[in-house]
Amino acid sequence: MCEGFVLKVVEDLSKIGRTSEGGSNRLGFSKSDIEAREYILNKIKELGLTSRIDGFGNIIARYDGGSKELAAVATGSHIDTVPNGGHYDGILGVAVSLAAIKSIKEEGVALNRPVELIVFQLEESSRFGHATMGSKVMVGRDVLSKFKEAKDKEGNTLIDVLSENGLDFNKLGESKRSTDEFHSFVEVHIDQSRDLLDADKPIGVVEAISAPIRYKINIVGEAAHSGATKITDRKDALVAAAELILAVRNLALAYAEKNVIATVGDVKVYPGAMNVVPGRTEVSLDLRGSIKGFRDEASELIEDECMKIATRNSVEIEMNKISDEDPVPMDAVISSTIINAAQKLGIESINVVSGAGHDAMNMTEITRAGMIFVRNTNGMSHTPEEMVDTEDIKLLYKVLRETLVDLATQ
Template sequence: MTLLAAIDDVGRDRKRGGYSRHVFEPAERQLREWFVEEAQRRDMAVRCDRNGNLWAWWGEPGPDAIVTGSHLDSVPGGGAFDGPLGVTSALEAVDTLRANGFTPVRPLAIVVFAEEEGGRFGVPCLGSRLLTGAIDPDAARRLHDLTGVSFAEAAVEAGLDPARIGRDDEAIANIGTFVELHVEQGRGLIDLGAPVGVASSILAHGRWRFTFTGEGNHAGATLLGDRRDPMVPAAEMVLAARIAASEVDDARATVGRLVPNPGGTNVIASTVDVWLDARADNDPDTRQVVTRIQELATDAAARENCELNVVEESYGGTVVFDAGLRDTVSSALGGVPALPTGAGHDAGILAAHVPTAMLFVRNPTGVSHAPEEHAEPDDCQAGVAALATVLGRLAG
């Protein structure tokens, strides 16, 4: 917890509460500088790859490396643990191994992935998607934040060459095994009475932007019968998300962001953008939920004489983590429980390319992506010890 406490004041959001640390913005860049300093203090060589991901190496970089790490960015108004706990625990696990006289036989690295949350440019796990070729570089360059800054422009400001972003075969070839530690996002471990667990799978999930287009007009001078108000079908779509998700077992559908244009109190909006997050146990169920929401939203738009356009901004199919590696990790930790997660992670992107495992640290309330996110100090230390044990087993 010492390292986590050292960054406690970075990126605090006085308006929302919690933290807002978005890729290449001042708070996140301060955290990146902090990570470089901490890694160098441990005599780890640090480099930034072409996609903005940071790599700190214990020993010479090379193939078949054991890689751990997470991310430092956050959702708007997020908690203190989501992402940074995995990074600080990795650094502290290196300290533990060295204190025990361990020297890795295989190369060992800590990675900090860029834009895992998609809090600035909208696409989650952007750094790992670019690394593995899971997103087209041109599409990534065209992404824009809320102020109109493109990812390409932000990359230049951060010292990257946007022309070089994209699949990095050399970096992928260096990863023999990836292990990510993360605070649990849910109540599985508290109910199981375990401080640490391993991940078995990740739900299929994606993000879609629904754009309703009507006619901007005066709120007082326009009769109800004369309106083409896109806010009406947008509101119906929020309810449609709950209806559609309730029709599929264990599905989840959420509208967490809605932006009217121009956004005046006494103005009928001309357009309304609504972002949908949908998740379910498998790809067909997730697609079924989204299709149902789109059908209901289309009908609502037609009733108000509005138009609807839907764009899929990101999607990740069901991830089942390498069973052999999962069992090896669990066994090394004395048989800790395995459980699925509804949250996406960079580990889920890498799992299609290299053997990948995840460790979860118990979250007593299950709350995440909010200021109330928490893990007890003793559980965090248990996570560090578990990660050190796993890294020592794999890299020894």
């Protein structure tokens, strides 16, 4: 029954912004995203919940199952996607939250406090280059000066896009919500790794959300003739980049047990000609970990390694740190509530760490937050292949419902 409702929502949304590769393309505030938002607003109405849209476009629906005066238990996720995204990332969290609230309401479960569903706007960074924008606005993070400059690939500014949707950038401050409004927040999400699949467990309770340190690394050598310059006389910036890429991989292997992961995702070579020894390269480095100490230790090691690579190759390496965010632990009490809910229902769960960012990490700034992951059938995300088994959806729904009832009766 409940899974029927969830599957229908997932299926209906999967048809909105459908790509030729079978994925979904719903960048925040695009035509397809607006259609999907209308769909969710209609579902909220059908369920008889009250709703409002804040100044950034976050949808906030509410079931006043208990005293309206008490702080709410909130749940939710997002429905925007990456350009050729899957049908579960974010969407499943919204669909399962709706299903849980639907059954709590229809069965008349006695609650003490209201339950809220939040559909965060612009969670994916694909349109404006910033991730989890809606929740950052909601918690009042100091981001407005950055957001003011935000533009998509077509050159549309966030300010104009908001205005086309009847929203005023200058009034975003009014969308900040206070700590008093929330009792707790629980986000449900598809596992975007193979962690639950490999552990053969349906449910993951997120202990912490990793945060990246990002570098733009500039390697300066000397461009030279590929035929006339002896191999021993070269200052080859690409050979140095190659050593760096392998060093990053070895570091990630050495720190795998400590939940640190590192990736070189982009390399640019200058001048980039077949007959010229590369004079300069630009290398990106994304280094993440759930425990700040280990992650920072790994970043120091890679900085040291860069200096050695520079000496060995007679090049200069300049490491520009472009971001350094702290990993975010989830609230221990909320996590135990989720673990107890699963245990009570006889559903197996394990603790996991999220390598990807989520709105829940911002929500920790104004309330106690937790996250529930569900097994990803093939371990793939941000692709049309993203998949969750119906049996696992049933278990996820049960765990969320039990968790919400427990929190909302406190």
